[in-house]
Amino acid sequence: MGKMRHKLLRSLIALALCVLWYIPVQAATEASADADANALQAPDPVELKIGNRSVFVFRGALLGETPANRAKRATASIVDALQSDDDLTVRVDPIQSSFLVLLGYNRAFIVSPSDVGSPEKSVRDLAEQAASNLRLVVTENGEARSLKFLLGAAGYSLAATAIFVLLLKGAAYLKRKLLSLLPRAMRKHSGLLKFGETPLFDLQYLYYVFDRFFWLIYWILVALLSYQWLSFVLSQFPYTRAWGESLNLYLIQLFHYLLRGTLNAMPGLAVAVCIVLIARAISAFSRHLLTRMARPGTLRWLTAETLQPTVRLTSLAIWLFALVMAYPYLPGSGTDAFKGLSVLIGIMISLGASSVVGQGAAGLILTYSRTLRAGEYVRVGDHEGTVTEVGMFTTTIRTGLGEVLTLPNSMITGNVTKNYSRAVQGQGYIVDTVVTIGYDTPWRQVEAMLIEAASRTEGILQTPAPHVFQTALSDFYPEYRLVAQAVPKEPRPRAVLLSELHAHIQDVFNEYGVQIMSPHYLGDPEQAKWVPRDQWHAAPAKPQNDG
Template sequence: MGSRMCTWGALAMGIFWSALTLAADTTETAEQKAAAAPPAEAAELKIANRSVIVFRGTLLGETPELRSRRARAVIDEALAGDEDLQVSIDPIQKSYLVLLGYRRAFIVTPQDLEAGKNSVREAAEAAAENLRLVVMENGEARNVRFLLKAAGFSAVATLLFIGLLRAVRFVRRKLLDLIPKVMQRHTHLLQVGHTQIIDMQNLYYLVDRLLWLLYWALVLLFSYQWLSFVLSQFPYTRPWGESLNIHLLQMARYLLDGILGAMPGLAVAVAIFFIARGISDFMRSLLKRMARPGTISWLSHETLQPTTRLTSLAIWLFALAMAYPYLPGAGTEAFKGLSVLIGLMISLGASSVVGQAAAGLILTYSRTLRPGEFVQVGGHEGTVTEMGMFTTTIRTGLGEMLTIPNSMITGSVTKNYSRTVSGEGYVVDTVVTIGYDTPWRQVEAMLLEAARRTEGILANPAPQVFQTALSDFYPEYRLVAQAVPSMPRPRAELLSVLHANIQDVFNEYGVQIMSPHYLGDPQSDKLVPREKWYAAPAKESPDS
């Protein structure tokens, strides 16, 4: 009886092989026709939730969808039986026949190849391996003992998962209780002198957020692994568990490859920055030595600091440009887009900033102003207290602090009262207009007398009087003197005392101070008699 069945089986296989050979002979003609026709839509053959193969070509007039349905029907029928199924492949012309026992499961043709793969045999072997897994999992799904064992492993994994979650929560609570004590014990490490750099409350909040992120990262990782393990225990859900593992491994491999791939470039970038730091320190020391008197005329104590900053900035910008291609992610589109955005922002919004910085450099190296000098800029008068890259600060005689843009200083006339004096001090000047009926020699003598009476005005060099204009109705007299160095407020007081002395001297000698824009002389002189100098509420001082 067994020999008869083998004979009938061999006869059936022979007939089948003959039909397949005849079909294969017509395959080339069918393939030529299929090549001229539009490509059919691919269809996936999936058995028991596991993907076996994706059909992409039309075979003997059957579309991929029809081929998938026929193969599924054959495989389901074979799996429903109790026989021991073996999966094998046989070549047939340019295609491969995948056999499930004595049944033809499906045919793998060159049209079924995935893009980038050139071997039909490799595709057939991969499909056969997937079909073997289907056969094995079909047997496991019918095995009650295997299912009970899988359920037991899943229960143990679930208990372990719950224990890990509780352990992570317990460790997080213990760390939150321990951190304040550690912070209090090492609080001196976060102080500069007696000043706390970081507030303990803010630091505790930051650490709490970091622990919270770490806690949820571990929870998600454990949940992912638990779900992957449990799904892998049962035949039907095993493909899902395997895909989860594959995704996690691919992500870990991607991150590891990225880190390892970025390390050489990162090492080069770090080396460039260390070299730039060494060159910057060397240039700082070199410029400090070259700033000594008699070495370089334009490099002095005033220009040393901005020159050092500019040199360091140029070195670091060059180092950044050299290290940029080696930075991780420098070639990505996101990095390029960010670079373009930063460049656009600088080009649109930094024009005025660049202008101010250029004006600051001009003021620094032209030495128009220096801290401590008394100057007049655009109608503002005072002592220069600070010169920055973008602005200059001036303190007026009234105690006001003026912040003037450097571009305004370079674009206007600047009067420096501290440069033309001999020795230390600054220039003090004032203007009076007296009618032509008063002798100019008398006016000059009275102005010099008022200067001699003013404490703070130097006798050497001696004050001078200049007739700066001969107007229609009066000449203009300018008193120029040199005062001792003082703060801005005493200078304002000095001018006030000088003006008071000028009025007193002119009153003593009976000369009125007025600009005679008139039609005729006044009937009486506009003078203040001495006896009215201290009219109420003024009080005469003991020194008067």
């Protein structure tokens, strides 16, 4: 029996604990559900407006009345009181936690704690503000009934309109006067717009710029005057006074917003300007440092050819770093519009500049590998000529015919490049040509004739002396290659020099009666294929000194 009693007692205690735990949990759940239901069923705020003047905003229900019904009841009560000749003194009386707004001896409306929309304001403050707005309604209602006041307001409006028209005419006259004086002033001070003897601006385009500037200032002034005139006229009449005050308030808020934004942006702009000045100083210092380091014997890779691109790359890196550092301090950098624009620009650059980046990388490879230099004679693929400029994206070559070719740097790095100027001593370039002569002609005679032809050609140097190489022993003839260094006294196209050299080779071989077997040899003819000297100037050729 004792054990049964202990078990029964423990069961009763467990049941009591469960009941005690369930009650507060259930109460909290019901309270949360009620709060959610009240939040879901919260009525919409309704504004109380009398005579175009906002008086109060009803936000909560009171004694079973919704904000809409409260606004209707208050409108009817206030309109009835304004139409009577009773005392229209506005008072505020407390009622428990609410406040009663009285218009004369009639109740206008009640301000309850449920109407408080901001925790910064109390119910009393809200009621006093509503009473102040209602006093304005009473005052404007009396003014609207006063013929004397309305006539005065009309007079003020007409006077303001006359002043407004005069100001518009004055602004138009001032604009025309400035434009008429502008040509004379520009001619008088035209010397200030010159750099030496070169005019910086065309006076015709400068006049157009000033004309557009005056036009912009004129219409800004017209807009401000129209805005102020409309605001003043609307403020003179009771029914439209709220509109005029809202226009004034909007303009004041706009200026306040602009001024506050400008003042808030000043510290960030100051930091950004400091970053720009520091970046400029570092860029100038790096330029002077690299110029000193480019002197011979300092750095092997930094030469006169690589100095300028190195300076530009260093400056670009410095300014990009400065831009990244100054970006957070720029006005509006944190806005979604600014971020979206930055992303759009980045996508446009990444999609459209891939080929440009490739050309720039090829230009850097050409510059730092020193594959080409200005003044060298090169052959790139099927193009041959003198390099005039090695740029970041393209290289310019002048051909022997005087044509100027602009080759993409990626094309140069992707083709075999022959440089005829690297194997020379001093200035100039290599000139070579190939002839094939039969085995019946002594090779020593052939070499002597080729060297003599080179000595007759103006522009081919004798020091270092030209050389002749036997590059092949073919089935029917040996192949001789004449290699010489050329540097004309005046720049001459390589094609002209080669043409003169070939002409002298033919003359020399004809003088000694040696037949040139180029391009192909099939068999020995009955007569040697060479031109006697007495036939060199056969018609229509003109006799000349072939020295």
